[in-house]
Amino acid sequence: MRKAILLYNPLSGRRRERRLADVEAALSVLKNAGIESTVAPTRSASDATDQTKHAIAEGCDSVFACGGDGTIHDVLQGLVGSQTALGIIPLGTANSLAHDLKLPLSPANAARAALTAKPRRIAVGRVTYQDLTGKPSQRFFTVTVGIGVDAHLFYKLNPLVKRRLGTAAYCLKATRLWLTHKMENFSVEINGSGQVEVSQLLAVRIGNFGGVLRQLAPEASLERDDLRLVLFRTRSRLAYLRYVLRGLFATNWKVPGIDLVHSTGAIFCDVPQSAASIATPRIFVEADGELLGTLPAEISVIPDAVTLLVPNG
Numbered sequence: 001m002r003k004a005i006l007l008y009n010p011l012s013g014r015r016r017e018r019r020l021a022d023v024e025a026a027l028s029v030l031k032n033a034g035i036e037s038t039v040a041p042t043r044s045a046s047d048a049t050d051q052t053k054h055a056i057a058e059g060c061d062s063v064f065a066c067g068g069d070g071t072i073h074d075v076l077q078g079l080v081g082s083q084t085a086l087g088i089i090p091l092g093t094a095n096s097l098a099h100d101l102k103l104p105l106s107p108a109n110a111a112r113a114a115l116t117a118k119p120r121r122i123a124v125g126r127v128t129y130q131d132l133t134g135k136p137s138q139r140f141f142t143v144t145v146g147i148g149v150d151a152h153l154f155y156k157l158n159p160l161v162k163r164r165l166g167t168a169a170y171c172l173k174a175t176r177l178w179l180t181h182k183m184e185n186f187s188v189e190i191n192g193s194g195q196v197e198v199s200q201l202l203a204v205r206i207g208n209f210g211g212v213l214r215q216l217a218p219e220a221s222l223e224r225d226d227l228r229l230v231l232f233r234t235r236s237r238l239a240y241l242r243y244v245l246r247g248l249f250a251t252n253w254k255v256p257g258i259d260l261v262h263s264t265g266a267i268f269c270d271v272p273q274s275a276a277s278i279a280t281p282r283i284f285v286e287a288d289g290e291l292l293g294t295l296p297a298e299i300s301v302i303p304d305a306v307t308l309l310v311p312n313g
Helices: 016-032 045-057 069-079 096-101 107-115 149-156 159-165 167-180 237-248
Strands: 003-008 036-041 062-067 085-090 118-131 136-141 144-148 186-190 195-198 200-204 227-232 258-263 267-270 284-287 290-310
Touching: 003 016, 003 045, 003 069, 003 085, 016 036, 016 062, 016 085, 016 107, 045 062, 045 069, 062 069, 062 107, 069 085, 069 096, 069 136, 069 290, 085 096, 085 107, 118 144, 118 284, 136 290, 144 149, 144 290, 149 167, 149 200, 149 284, 149 290, 195 227, 200 267, 227 237
Parallel strands: 003 036, 003 062, 062 085, 085 290
Antiparallel strands: 118 136, 118 290, 144 200, 144 284, 186 195, 186 267, 200 227, 227 258, 267 290, 284 290
């Protein structure tokens, strides 16, 4: 590592009043190690992507995303296909990718871990979808794509409540949706093997989300060049609850109506043909905890896509 930039989201996480101090603590560690380092705030998702591309053009060999999974997601869009490494300073609400990498949650310690980290080329996921204005769009992801109930949560979640309550906001909104939300089925076709109807799909790249979810998709791993799919072929609220509890307690419960499969090919998702001619509620798509848009969607995996700074040990 010779030249790095730290991009931080001023609105990420709950301790916004300490955000700049946290970033400067990480910056100080890098500078003391002799690395040419600068810091800049991000203003929007597109700004973070453009800032990343500009940093690469200016010769940065490392770009640090200082924030949560959403900030990492925005920076990732400018990194895929380059040789510039992605570093992480976890300052967000959930920090799922940081948990999976076993990164220290202290900004300074996370920067120290980056100094001895091993650059590793990994696969990323890619999802195409309709944005909220109906236009085709595309995003890369490192954690997960969710279609159905979990994406509806991000559609309904108030950003101000999220910043004030942190992960508690997710739990409160998820509980309310579990009790009241009418689950809508949509069709999924995996590797051209025919269609199935589900009420929720998760395409996962990491094995440990931390917090309540923990093992959301057993056998998912950044070391693999595939996606771990969780298919909810049920609208049973009890089945949803049992699946979340299975992950929380790291058990091997088999939940009827919920299947886990690996996929290296394309996954196509759309409203079922039987419902295409009638008015149906929008089914939302999210990636890395960021609301993207609606169906139809296609999910795939791109091997050897980005360099990630993975801490030793």
